[in-house]
Amino acid sequence: MQQAIAETADASSRTIGFIIWRTKEILADCESTAVELPSRATLYRLFDKLAAGTHATGSARTRRSINARPSGPFGEVPASAPGELMQIDSTPLDVLVRLDDGIAEKVELTAMVDIATRSITAAVLRPTTKAADASALLARSVTPEAMRPGWSEALRMSRSVLPHRRLLSIDERLEHVAARPVIVPETIVCDHGKVFVSHNFRASCRYLGINLQPAHKATPTDKGTIEKTLGSVATLFAQFVAGYTGSTTDRRGRRLEDGRLWSLPELQNLLDEWVIACWQTRPHDGLRDPEAPTRAFSPNEKYATLLESCGYIPAPLSGEDYVELLPERWQAINSYGIRIKRRTSDSPELTPLRRQHSGVAAKKGLREIHHDPYDISRIWVRDRRRNRWITVFWKHLHRVGVPFGELAWDRACEQVPSGTEEQIADAAAALLRRAHDGPAEQKDHPARPSRRDRRVAARTRATAADRPIPEPPAEPPHDDEADTDLAEVIPLGLFDPLANPWKRP
Template sequence: MTGSVLEVRVGTRLWFDGECWAVCEVRGTSVRLQGDGGRYRTAAVTDLLEGASGLDPDSHAVDAVQRDLLSAIGLESLTLKQRTRLEAEVEIFAELLAVRGADEAPARMRSAATKLGLSLRTVQRRLRRFDELGPAGLIDERLLKDTRRSVDPRWDDACTEVLSRYTNRSTPSQQTVIRETNRVFLESVPDGVVPTRSVAYERVVELDAGRHTFGDAPRRRSVAKRPQGVLGQLRPNRPGEYVLMDGYKLDVFAMEPVTMRWVNTELTLAMDLYDRSVKGLRLRPVAAKSADVASVLLQCLTPQQWGRRPDSPSGPYAGVPEHVVLGSVGVFPDTIVIDHGKVYLSEHTMGVCRRLGISVQPAIPDKPTDKPALERFFKSLRLSLLDKLSGYKGPNIASRGKDVEQGAFYYVTELEDLIREWVGDVYHLRAHRGLRDPLLPKVDLSPQEMFNRGIEFSGLLRLPAAEDLRYELMEVQWRKIHHYGVDIDGRRYDGPGLNTYRARRSDYGGAHAGKWPILVDVDDVRAVYFQDPADKRWHRLEWRLATGINAPFSKDAADYTRRISIAEHRHVDPQQAVEDLLVRWGREEVMGRRERNLAIRLATQPSSHAFDDDEVTDRASLPGVIDLLTARQTRQAAPPQHPDDLDVFERYYAEHPDSEVLEVFDE
């Protein structure tokens, strides 16, 4: 029996399953054991491999240090010179083992001691270790011990504690950290010895590895949020199983067309975790709303074309997602992982997912590692596209140039079209290091190739069965149908589709018994939608006061104009209210932040009037760059709308030339 082999034969004593046993019979795949009191049991050989240990005295002959160290680790820790010397010693001790017990063994032992420059007793001890451990038994024991440091371990503990204090604080200098560490160390160990200046700097750098205490503060805080221990991850098996959703403050200033002012934008995006393909995106000035999340969900359910050109590529479409993780380009998701923002956890978003059979899985708050694929996509978008655009402001203040907003030459809608074209022409066709087939681990795949591979292997498509999915994403309002139509939040809607059901009670029961469901697009309240229960056809009901509003009018804008009108004691005129709002925005007379954001949103929404083919072509061919200097010169050349107060005197003397001159005193 050697230290690394347990020989099981008849008579061998074993410790197995908490008891002492003696081997009485050895079979092909099992061993018959005899215990105290004449008890017998049969154990499989595989069970002995996992839990049996020898009780014979020679089974414990291995040195404790060597037993704790694998032979491979010990051999790999040697330098080339040490390895060459060890191989020469192995040849000598192998010859000694071959003649062990022979008459010539003592003479060969003395000859080996002379050749190696060792004493005879040392050679005998090393021969015994070589017999038990093989070549690893000849390794110098000093190489197996831990390296002793000149720095007190308690100083290292104090330094680690000080470094952790700066996670959410401003970036310090190394000198500051060393001085604070010395103070903390000497307070706990008054007789301790602090390291020298050069050694302290080396230890601080070594202990700060991975913390970024002396780097960027945002990166330091992000690294600190990483979960400790083994990192778990979602493992999708097919396209559409998990869809990630999150919002991202775009690092580019955009232009709103009415006032020619720069605005910040937020990109709401959905991504398939299996193939990293983009399912849908929506760019919104200022901040995203729940309607934008619903719009992105709708894009997940329908095939998408990435670009406004007729030959623009369309994304891979696989159907309905199963899971949506909140924060096939058309696969219907099984689960959505979302963010904890209000727009993601709103009743609008949650209700849509419930009606479509999509499970919602909120990510852990303040944990970017829950959606790493999206975070990596946003970085790729910034490095591949955004930093090449006019108006790029960088990821943080330290990266921002001077007056970068002066270069914001893209409308919000144009910027969204540009991102969509980049997704279809570049991102979906570019190889990703994180996308690999297990059968071809060294070949990087693109999202399009990974999607094709997933569909072929899974053979599953969850396609939407209804053609009216867009209505599932709208808000439901229960109202009575009067002879004049329906009233929703003070707005009156009517249309031919209500003729059969005017002043009639509905057959719906429950909490809204007798009322009719009216679907409202909160992003455009100029019209609502009613489904005829007889033929299941949808009818558009127009807002009576929407005549003249040539752009989408959101529910927030309608509620705001109504409140302003009531405050000013005048009737509601939606078109005039919107125009007044935009004029005040242009004159920098906006009353508050909410009104300012509404003006930006309304200004960036395209007109909904019908256009003929020529007009559509003209709109599509508008240049993506706006001549901001020309616009400013035009505005500066225009006559002032408010004359200066000093002009009153000039007009007075012009109208009364014979009047006495007024004398002005300066106090």
């Protein structure tokens, strides 16, 4: 029976009757002679003793969590300085958001917490977390949180327990910021999710001088602080937000999609405000001083205390640093430019680099290219001779008037599998236009956009870049048009068949 109970560790939950049946099967396979089993009531009493604390017939998630715990005593690695040890993780947020065109979907929350102060240094909401989002989380952790319109003046760093005047003399960026500590990570513990073990996230940590420490597989206890923090976000923040779905389906309400829901940017703004107003000022039970064990400190108070012994070193990021954190790929620069997923980007600055060896023998002479998965309007090519980045725009940028990412482009490629680059660009623009216009009357638009098209467009606009797309250079006029003087165009009036033709105007 112990063997039958152990087999349920990773299996689906079953009843006691199945465990007893499995026990009989194990006995039949192991014993050459028949074994006389006790009564059914005795087997049930035996199961109650052997299965105590295992959740063999209870929640499968609880059972897996119990089996993942170490068998002996365990603790956590201590951290005595801000940024010395941090943890990062991603989880679905139990809140529905209203994307464009009325699409209601869940979003994913990616957050990073400091072990020494329990501060949430950054939290990002995305429809689907990508490696670029994890890299952006690193940038937000070392960047001060600026005050936003509508926030209370009490959220300013100058009105908090943080030593604002002393920090301002070191870092000028802290003049008009909110009360959120700026922490530079030294070591980050993550799981084996494809976002955190990706080459882009590893390269971003390497560029910022951060040591990345993956946890053991299927061992959430290696990063228990971030696991508990994400659970606290659900209980302290998510359940108070309109559109809360609950952690499981049996806790979910009815017709949540028809209610009033926040958009993704609005929910992100609420989450950032909650982190500063509530989380950073809330006393944490894990922040106690040995000299005052009865008092629990808040993350901001603990940060101000540790700052006296650890100091503060600003780490400002420039525009080139943000480009460094984007996903990279290695390609050759041909005569027509650079082609990525049937998109061609070109610039006159690439002329000296066309069909030339980059000097990187490990990459077979290819060029290092960084791209933004949420904005395909441009890419960046590293020029190692001049130690700079070259911004290269998409050749058909003028065909689409709104920014969009690879999600909409891939959907357009599916709709036009054998089309040219111009046709795919037009299909992507039409996809965003149809989804933005919404459902129309049957006589005007008989073909209504599919739900997948509207979901792709809604996610695209939810993750669109905040910066405007620069206009591509205008094409020079042809010679025959430049030498011709255009006459004034006089429009004709509308013909009215019921009007009197002899009446003067």
